[in-house]
Amino acid sequence: MPSPEEFSCTCDTGLGWVFGCSRTGASHIRAGRPCEDAYALWSGSSGAQPCIAFAVADGHGDPRHDQSRTGAALAVDAAITELVAFHRSYADGNIPRQQFRAGFKTDLPRRATRRWRELVVQDAGRRTLPPAPVPQADVQDQNFTRYGTTLIAALVVNDSILLGQIGDGDLVLVRPDGSIEFPLPRDPVPAGNETHSLSSPDAHLLWRTATLDRGKGGILLAATDGISDSFNGAESEEFSIFVHSLVDRIHTYGTEAVAAAMAGWLDRYSSVASGDDMTLVWACITPEEIRPDVPEPVPDVPASAWEGW
């Protein structure tokens, strides 16, 4: 598991690049608490079919979730494992696209939730945990609560972008024409610092999923809520301005330069605004290539628009 303090970047599989950066929140630093966010990136191929997978998790900070830092790390581990396994199971079978997408929506929430719970049980069995801050009757349920976290998972393949999320945080896709898409409905929890969680007994039912055409590609952002909270929420105009401006920086200065600057930016947002941990993963997804056997329209974006990605 990479340290959340490091930048990381996956290689170009032909689908694009993905970068990640995670920073300990200013309020966490002041309180001597660690970063409770986690992220993981993966790229590779199966059956000659490339894919990019990434995941972002935000461990709950409330004292009852005292193992949430580990819970978040286990969540991104579980997500990547399941995304890659899902891709592999379909890549070898020449499955029709609609069936592939339907399978993602049906299977990912159940599989990722189950995998996370298995990892939590293993971890809790392997370590000697301190007494639970809020004891519950069922020890296993108590452990899930202690490891509570949100999770965002994304898979990019030849023709599709597949997304899943439980709890808060933001997924934003900026298409090459500058249009912003929020592919998933927002966390339905209406108020305050509460959010849906992998630790909920019915967690597999609390996921939101979406499947998109890769089409002309774009920049896909996955962020913990500390970032949008710094701009008064993802629904605010200021958050849209930030997203547009970030994409503009990537186009103007290049992805590596933006990656190098990201830690400082996130530290600043945390110190002057939300105070929360901040994690941002951004994938620069290239336009879908036209294959002779696939009757898709020809992308009309000039290749030069994607130079530097």
Add this chain to the structure above:
Amino acid sequence: MTLYCYRIECVISADKGGTIIEDTIPIPDGQVARKQLHFFWLADCSDSMRGKKIATLNQAIREALPEIQKAVAAYPQVDIRMRAIKFSDDAAWHVGPDPVPLDEFVWPELETSGLTATAKALRLLAGELTIERMPRRGLPPVCILISDGFCTDPSEEYNNAIAELGKIPWGIKAVRLAIAIGDESDYNAPELLKFTNQESVGLLKAHSPEELVAYIKWASVSASVASSRGRSRGTTAAEETSNVSLESPPQMITSNTDLF
């Protein structure tokens, strides 16, 4: 399958003064905002509050303001917005309805007259705690009710107002405290207790000016700090309480020579 990761180094540039590390890219646009914490005073200004009680309340709230500021200085990400509702024959804004940043908040002198329309004050509060009027990602609001008497609105109206607070998400999540002033036979303790949602605190009973000052300061500072911590947690279906917990209030040791 292969995992490719590498660390990207900082941009290093040189100037005449030597080698420095600097950001060469302007930070992205967008106005950043701190998390809002909405604070509501609900102050009884009925005729029975006349004299020492209202004078102490006015002074205590003024003295509490810098103490709240000092206490939440450790949470620079928090933007406290304060308002005040006064109630006697009716309920009205004493400061509001627009919330005022804490560092600009001034407590105007509160005058006394009339009855004790506590239910109307609670309904005015509930109207401000709706999803539409509160920031979705804000911190739990703080609501402090201060009264010395029985609610003169019909009890059904009072109970309906309490029930309304218990139905709206921000009413549930708010830190709700009540301070009762004077002799216990003068106010309706069970009624005021219904407003509160902090079991460890209960109803704060101020028998003297000294206790009223102490409780106003303790309640406002403790609730603001507890709400400012604002740590996220997973939802639990069966739970409909504030997600902020306060410690028990301090023990009051006061002389019996200066009671209300």
